[in-house]
Amino acid sequence: MSLYQQIKTEQLEARKAKIQLQINLYTTLLGEIQNATTGNKGSSSEITDSEVLKVINKFIKNAKESLKLKPDNVTVSLELKILETFLPKQLSNEELTDIVLKIKATCHSTLQPNAVLGFVMKELKANYENQYDASKVKDIVLGL
DSSP states (O other): OOHHHHHHHHHHHHHHHTOHHHHHHHHHHHHHHHHHHTTTOSSGGGOOHHHHHHHHHHHHHHHHHHHHHOTTOHHHHHHHHHHHTTSOOOOOHHHHHHHHHHHHHHSOTTSOHHHHHHHHHHHHHHHHTTSSOHHHHHHHHHHO
């Protein structure tokens, strides 16, 4: 089942259970996904998991920003936890460090630190998209 279909199923279950927070979140999320993909494709069956994850990540980023401004916002905290359930398993710090070291070993040692960071990020995006925190990668690359 695609991620888009999974969200639609979750929305239906929330409607049946009359859980208003989830109904609102899923409805808004599905609308944003459709808006983000309307220009690209015609039907919902063609919406890719990658496109859905971009929208989910945008929602997560906005939720985290809201929590910075108002840390005691229970509704946003719950929404954030729900959204994070749709993300793929994140790499641990040890796994990420090992992968970064392997990628870094394949690039030219004469590159500037920012160029190395760019090379590593490009490789990670190609092979481990949505499975890592970019700020941690930056700390690892520049700290080595």
